[in-house]
Structure formats: structure tokens, C-alpha cells
Amino acid sequence: MLLKPVYANDRGLVDRPLTDVHSPWVPKEGVHLYHFPLSLDSQKARVCLEELGILWESRVILLIAHQQYSPAYVRINSRCVVPTLVIDGKVTTDTINMLRYLADRFGADTDSLQTSDDERILVDYWVEKSASLFIEALTYGYVEGAQKSFPWSNTNDSGKSHLAKVNLLSKLIEKYQDDDALKLAYEKKRAVTDATRNAIVTPTHMSAIVESTRDDLDELEQQLNSGPFGAGGWVASKDYSLADIQWGVALYRLQGLGLQPLLWGSDSKISLYTGKLFARDSFQRGVVEWLSVFRKVAMPMMRYKLSKALGLTRDS
Numbered sequence: 001m002l003l004k005p006v007y008a009n010d011r012g013l014v015d016r017p018l019t020d021v022h023s024p025w026v027p028k029e030g031v032h033l034y035h036f037p038l039s040l041d042s043q044k045a046r047v048c049l050e051e052l053g054i055l056w057e058s059r060v061i062l063l064i065a066h067q068q069y070s071p072a073y074v075r076i077n078s079r080c081v082v083p084t085l086v087i088d089g090k091v092t093t094d095t096i097n098m099l100r101y102l103a104d105r106f107g108a109d110t111d112s113l114q115t116s117d118d119e120r121i122l123v124d125y126w127v128e129k130s131a132s133l134f135i136e137a138l139t140y141g142y143v144e145g146a147q148k149s150f151p152w153s154n155t156n157d158s159g160k161s162h163l164a165k166v167n168l169l170s171k172l173i174e175k176y177q178d179d180d181a182l183k184l185a186y187e188k189k190r191a192v193t194d195a196t197r198n199a200i201v202t203p204t205h206m207s208a209i210v211e212s213t214r215d216d217l218d219e220l221e222q223q224l225n226s227g228p229f230g231a232g233g234w235v236a237s238k239d240y241s242l243a244d245i246q247w248g249v250a251l252y253r254l255q256g257l258g259l260q261p262l263l264w265g266s267d268s269k270i271s272l273y274t275g276k277l278f279a280r281d282s283f284q285r286g287v288v289e290w291l292s293v294f295r296k297v298a299m300p301m302m303r304y305k306l307s308k309a310l311g312l313t314r315d316s
């Protein structure tokens with residue numbers, strides 16, 4: 001039974017991360033992030049860029065319009081996902097890999113996101129644990145007793161949006177059957193999406209995912225009780241680390257999905273930890289401000305595109 005995202009569970013099914021690999025398809029200069037305002041992993045990448053004080057250019061990929069499957073994007077990131085980082089014509093993919101790369105390349109100058117050798121194992125452990133929460137299933141699947149709030153209120157669609165993606169990918173496989181690279185990328189993405197859809201539509205599967213998430217959060221509570229957090233530090237070290245970027249974004253989403261009462265107490269250490277995480281400047285800039293961008297810009301744009309596709313709007 002799949003209890004973690006395919007990216008954490010079955011690395012054989014997805015393309016290996018790229019690190020600073022030259023690509024002819026991307027801008028030759030500057031730091032660019034291909035991302036989507038609401039995407040969990042895009043939020044992590046933005047918090048990291050903000051934390052390091054890096055000036056970056058935004059390139060929004062509209063997931064709801066399936067721009068992540070457009071040939072132009074798939075040639076840059078064959079996983080058909082956001083985020084993708086581009087620096088001076090070179091591509092880095094896979095969120096865990098991207099965050100480590102950014103911290104290694106830019107963190108030393110500002111002494112940010114640096115991990116000492118004796119803390120590394122613990123930081124990596126908590127990075128991996130957060131990245132392996134099956135948040136996509138919790139976002140799109142039905143969880144009894146959870147009250148989702150904006151913008152997640154209508155995401156529980158019994159797997160329909162995943163089925164639509166599987167069907168679209170089948171059409172793209174057909175359309176690009178003579179382009180080996182695109183065809184393979186779409187086939188892999190279809191397998192990943194189908195596995196995720198299966199988890200979402202099976203009630204016993206969803207209960208097992210909730211149960212396993214609760215176990216992980218119990219372990220987080222213990223770590224906050226016994227680790228550096230108690231002495232004014234963070235989850236895995238005395239300084240804010242990549243593990244805290246991961247957990248800030250994950251806990252914010254779980255809270256937005258109405259799962260807090262099912263997963264952690266309002267008087268728990270996790271609640272104290274979320275207060276500290278969400279107040280951080282980089283979190284406000286990388287996550288909260290982009291939610292209002294989504295509300296003000298992306299949502300109307302998507303509505304417009306949709307009504308245009310349906311023939312309800314004309315450009316004048």
C-alpha cells in the first residue's frame with residue numbers, strides 16, 4: 001500500500017534529480033524559479049530563496065491549466081512537475097536536492113541554512129521525513145472529520161482531477177509517440193499519477209495514510225520535546241535549517257486542510273513550533289504573500305482561460 005508520495009517511495013519510477021545541468025531551453029542568465037503559487041514544493045523553494053536573500057525571477061507554471069505537461073516545460077523538467085530552478089542557463093530539479101544545492105551554493109556568504117557535520121544526519125532525517133508525508137493524497141482525498149479551508153475547500157473530487165490528468169497524459173503519449181524523450185516523460189508521469197489516484201480513491205488506503213501521518217507527527221512532537229527546540233532552537237539544530245523549511249510548509253498545508261485537530265493538539269509543542277515557523281519573514285514572503293497573489297491574479301486568470309476555452313469570453 002502506497003503511504004508516501006511516489007517521489008519518496010519509488011525513485012525508480014521517476015527521473016533522477018538534475019543538479020546544475022546545462023539546458024538549451026532556459027534563460028542563459030539570472031536565477032529563475034518555475035513554480036506555482038499554491039504548490040507545496042514551490043512554497044519550499046521560495047522560502048529557501050527568500051531565506052538566502054537571493055533575487056529571483058518568477059516563472060509561473062499554471063498547474064490547473066496543465067502547463068507542466070507542455071513540451072516546452074517537459075524538456076526542462078522531464079518529471080512534469082514544479083518547481084524547477086534555473087541559474088545562469090543550468091537546471092536543478094527535485095525539491096530536496098534544490099534546497100540543499102541552494103544552501104551549499106549561497107548559504108555560506110550569509111551564514112544561513114548551514115549545517116554542522118554533527119547535525120547533518122538529524123537535519124537530513126527530518127528533511128526526508130517531512131518530504132515523505134503523502135500530502136498530495138491528503139489534499140485531494142477524503143478525510144473524515146477534516147474541514148478544509150480556502151483554497152483547498154473544493155479539492156476533494158474523488159480522484160477526478162487525477163483521472164483527467166491520466167487521460168490527458170495518454171493523449172500526449174499518443175501525440176508525441178515519435179519523440180522518445182517526451183513520450184517517456186509522459187509515460188512515467190502517467191504511472192506516478194495513476195498510483196496516486198489509486199491511493200486517493202480507496203477509503204481504507206486514505207485511513208492508512210492519515211494513520212501513518214499521525215505516527216510521523218507523534219514522532220515530531222517527541223523530537224520537539226527532547227531536541228534543540230526546547231532550548232530555543234529548531235527541529236533538528238540550534239539554528240533554522242532546511243528541515244524547518246520542509247516542516248513549516250508541510251504543517252501550514254496540513255492546517256489548511258483542516259487536519260490539525262486530527263493530527264496534533266492545540267496545546268502541543270507542534271503548535272508552538274508552527275507559531276515560530278509561520279512568523280518567519282522568509283515564510284511570510286515565500287508562502288503567505290503568494291497565497292494572495294493566487295487569490296488576486298492566478299485565480300481570475302484561470303477563470304478567464306477556462307471561459308475562453310469554453311467559448312464564453314472573447315478577446316477584444
Ligand SMILES: N[C@@H](CCC(=O)N[C@@H](CS)C(=O)NCC(=O)O)C(=O)O
Pocket residue numbers: 007039040041042063068079080081082083093094095096165
Ligand atoms: N518532490 C518532487 C515532486 C514535485 C511535485 O509533485 N510537484 C507538484 C506540485 S507540489 C506538481 O508539480 N504537480 C503537478 C502534477 O502532478 O501534474 C520534486 O520536487 O520533483
